[in-house]
Amino acid sequence: MGLKKHILVIPGDGIGTEVTTWGKAVLEKIAKDFGHEFTFDEALMGHAAIEATGSPLPDETLAKAKASDAILFGAIGHIKYDNDPTAKVRPEQGLLAIRKGLGLYANLRPIMLFDELLNASSIRPEILKGTDILFFRELTGDVYFGEKKRSADNNTASDLMVYSRYEVERIAVKAYEAARLRGKRLCSVDKANVLETSRLWREVVQEVAKRYPDVETEHMFVDNAAMQLIKNPKKFDVVVTANLFGDILTDEASQIAGSMGMLASASIGDGTGFFEPIHGSAHDIAGQDKANPMASILSVALMLEISFGLQEEAKRVTNAIDKVLKAGYRTGDIADSSTDKSKILGTTAMGQKILE
Amino acid sequence: MGLKKHILVIPGDGIGTEVTTWGKAVLEKIAKDFGHEFTFDEALMGHAAIEATGSPLPDETLAKAKASDAILFGAIGHIKYDNDPTAKVRPEQGLLAIRKGLGLYANLRPIMLFDELLNASSIRPEILKGTDILFFRELTGDVYFGEKKRSADNNTASDLMVYSRYEVERIAVKAYEAARLRGKRLCSVDKANVLETSRLWREVVQEVAKRYPDVETEHMFVDNAAMQLIKNPKKFDVVVTANLFGDILTDEASQIAGSMGMLASASIGDGTGFFEPIHGSAHDIAGQDKANPMASILSVALMLEISFGLQEEAKRVTNAIDKVLKAGYRTGDIADSSTDKSKILGTTAMGQKILE
Ligand SMILES: CC(C)[C@H](C(=O)O)[C@@H](O)C(=O)O
Ligand SMILES: CC(C)[C@H](C(=O)O)[C@@H](O)C(=O)O
Numbered sequence: 001m002g003l004k005k006h007i008l009v010i011p012g013d014g015i016g017t018e019v020t021t022w023g024k025a026v027l028e029k030i031a032k033d034f035g036h037e038f039t040f041d042e043a044l045m046g047h048a049a050i051e052a053t054g055s056p057l058p059d060e061t062l063a064k065a066k067a068s069d070a071i072l073f074g075a076i077g078h079i080k081y082d083n084d085p086t087a088k089v090r091p092e093q094g095l096l097a098i099r100k101g102l103g104l105y106a107n108l109r110p111i112m113l114f115d116e117l118l119n120a121s122s123i124r125p126e127i128l129k130g131t132d133i134l135f136f137r138e139l140t141g142d143v144y145f146g147e148k149k150r151s152a153d154n155n156t157a158s159d160l161m162v163y164s165r166y167e168v169e170r171i172a173v174k175a176y177e178a179a180r181l182r183g184k185r186l187c188s189v190d191k192a193n194v195l196e197t198s199r200l201w202r203e204v205v206q207e208v209a210k211r212y213p214d215v216e217t218e219h220m221f222v223d224n225a226a227m228q229l230i231k232n233p234k235k236f237d238v239v240v241t242a243n244l245f246g247d248i249l250t251d252e253a254s255q256i257a258g259s260m261g262m263l264a265s266a267s268i269g270d271g272t273g274f275f276e277p278i279h280g281s282a283h284d285i286a287g288q289d290k291a292n293p294m295a296s297i298l299s300v301a302l303m304l305e306i307s308f309g310l311q312e313e314a315k316r317v318t319n320a321i322d323k324v325l326k327a328g329y330r331t332g333d334i335a336d337s338s339t340d341k342s343k344i345l346g347t348t349a350m351g352q353k354i355l356e
Numbered sequence: 357m358g359l360k361k362h363i364l365v366i367p368g369d370g371i372g373t374e375v376t377t378w379g380k381a382v383l384e385k386i387a388k389d390f391g392h393e394f395t396f397d398e399a400l401m402g403h404a405a406i407e408a409t410g411s412p413l414p415d416e417t418l419a420k421a422k423a424s425d426a427i428l429f430g431a432i433g434h435i436k437y438d439n440d441p442t443a444k445v446r447p448e449q450g451l452l453a454i455r456k457g458l459g460l461y462a463n464l465r466p467i468m469l470f471d472e473l474l475n476a477s478s479i480r481p482e483i484l485k486g487t488d489i490l491f492f493r494e495l496t497g498d499v500y501f502g503e504k505k506r507s508a509d510n511n512t513a514s515d516l517m518v519y520s521r522y523e524v525e526r527i528a529v530k531a532y533e534a535a536r537l538r539g540k541r542l543c544s545v546d547k548a549n550v551l552e553t554s555r556l557w558r559e560v561v562q563e564v565a566k567r568y569p570d571v572e573t574e575h576m577f578v579d580n581a582a583m584q585l586i587k588n589p590k591k592f593d594v595v596v597t598a599n600l601f602g603d604i605l606t607d608e609a610s611q612i613a614g615s616m617g618m619l620a621s622a623s624i625g626d627g628t629g630f631f632e633p634i635h636g637s638a639h640d641i642a643g644q645d646k647a648n649p650m651a652s653i654l655s656v657a658l659m660l661e662i663s664f665g666l667q668e669e670a671k672r673v674t675n676a677i678d679k680v681l682k683a684g685y686r687t688g689d690i691a692d693s694s695t696d697k698s699k700i701l702g703t704t705a706m707g708q709k710i711l712e
Pocket of ligand 1: 076077092095247549550579
């Protein structure tokens with residue numbers, strides 16, 4: 001009855017190693033408790049891969065990724081490249097290349113709130129309470145992947161923002177399918193009053209909308225969406241948007257939820273799924289046993305549910321986190337003035353608590 | 357001793373007419389009280405101009421704009437175009453064309469808080485209190501003005517995101533000059549880990565930074581900025597960013613301040629300055645005497661200060677608004693549960709109160 005699954009762990013950079021350790025431990029525990037057989041492999045990506053091989057995404061990593069049933073990823077990036085805009089090889093290229101290489105065109109980011117953490121947000125609790133948003137960010141198109149150029153004199157730079165009909169359609173369909181199973185409301189975000197790509201986006205979403213008459217569709221400009229998310233986050237159910245707008249809005253929304261360290265994302269397409277916390281590599285706290293492992297563990301819950309169809313196992317994981325929070329345990333990033341100091345735990349102690 | 361100035365009023369669409377009426381009335385009052393001579397003309401732009409002339413920016417409007425000392429603008433846009441992504445002529449083209457036509461490359465948006473309105477925001481007052489940000493949004497470049505294309509089969513659309521060195525440099529200089537006179541901190545926002553235009557942006561800002569060693573410079577990715585604005589808005593002083601990122605972040609920041617109806621912006625370049633509320637045309641409440649005229653009146657304060665160098669006159673205007681707020685008067689958009697119902701005023705009554 002148990003499933004056999006092969007999982008690739010890519011710790012990446014900074015706190016990636018610490019947090020994926022606990023994600024993996026939770027997978028092992030679930031396998032044991034539910035009688036599944038999960039095997040693991042590990043691979044390099046990002047700064048760690050550049051140091052070891054010169055490439056942010058070694059061929060071996062992509063090959064292992066394609067051969068696995070799901071990927072648990074940590075984080076990417078290194079401060080050294082951020083301040084050197086002329087660097088030719090950059091850690092982030094690894095992430096972009098694996099998204100493209102695996103055809104991960106849909107990035108799902110659930111923005112959900114643990115009641116215990118309502119006070120960790122800078123938004124008023126009464127505005128926040130009840131917020132439950134599922135973002136669908138397009139992940140393999142847009143200005144991220146369009147042609148990049150420098151003029152010969154080095155004085156002009158350009159990036160091509162580009163979308164094709166099928167790219168918009170397939171993510172719109174995924175978003176509508178999800179909306180149908182949730183609150184039956186979909187908000188498509190674009191900048192159709194200025195951008196041609198957005199006008200194509202809106203045309204296609206309007207067409208797809210006709211196939212989902214049971215879902216209520218709204219079109220919103222991105223500047224307005226950035227406001228509405230703060231003003232009234234509860235009004236959103238499913239949000240679908242382009243790669244760049246999604247990058248900005250999902251990070252904004254995660255801060256609304258007040259808990260970067262608590263949010264996970266799933267990137268899916270037609271092949272292997274890719275699961276990661278939304279937080280970054282946080283080099284400032286790396287190796288200090290301070291990182292919050294819960295986003296990595298929640299990524300595991302998404303993997304169990306989305307890639308393996310294991311609802312009950314996923315529920316077990318989120319329940320464990322819920323229980324630990326209800327018992328008052330916190331990592332530093334989600335502690336507030338009312339937290340019992342003795343219940344502020346490091347990465348290891350928190351990972352252990354959740355396993356128990 | 358008095359100044360002679362010629363001001364063009366462009367009401368635009370929706371509530372634009374109502375709110376500019378009060379901006380103009382305040383200018384007339386200031387002229388009378390301080391012995392200046394302000395003359396006025398009016399012109400069409402946006403949907404109103406399309407209806408009357410077929411063009412969103414008639415030649416006559418641009419000519420009048422160039423010939424005036426400052427422009428007071430209302431709002432632009434019409435819902436009818438928003439739902440028709442295939443429309444060839446659009447109100448917003450008028451706004452983009454006048455920005456380009458007048459060379460308005462710098463959009464200044466002060467995000468300031470009136471203590472009386474701390475409760476109008478969805479952000480906790482303790483996070484908000486003390487926030488004072490000045491945005492410099494680049495306004496005549498970026499993906500807004502790069503080439504837009506549709507493939508012959510209509511299935512692919514593109515917009516070119518493009519920046520040249522001089523465009524980044526001139527806005528960076530303006531932002532650094534302002535930072536020097538304020539908190540001496542500048543945050544430049546880009547997406548240099550992905551975009552070539554952002555890498556050029558960062559290079560140029562790093563160069564300009566050397567000329568302002570007294571100003572502390574920080575570079576931040578746009579996704580992170582969208583979060584930090586909510587998490588800790590107080591940490592920002594001057595923010596400088598590209599056109600598209602600025603569009604999103606300034607709207608987000610205005611909502612943080614909780615008072616779209618209270619924020620004004622100044623667009624400047626080498627010629628005539630252009631002053632407008634940041635709110636939109638709000639067709640749903642147009643013509644109902646419900647719109648908040650304060651952002652238009654605060655636009656007038658920015659005009660007096662920036663275009664005419666009239667500090668004292670500008671101060672008189674902001675003080676008048678302060679006084680009306682302190683006395684408990686509110687328009688519907690900024691009223692909260694603690695507001696005395698009898699002090700909720702319409703556009704006309706509020707305009708009158710401020711004039712007094
Ligand atoms: C690291 C970076 C390239 C990436 C992105 O912009 O997509 C990150 O911000 C994300 O959201 O996953
Ligand atoms: C109306 C629209 C074209 C405009 C923009 O995107 O610049 C508006 O949102 C603004 O911020 O002034």
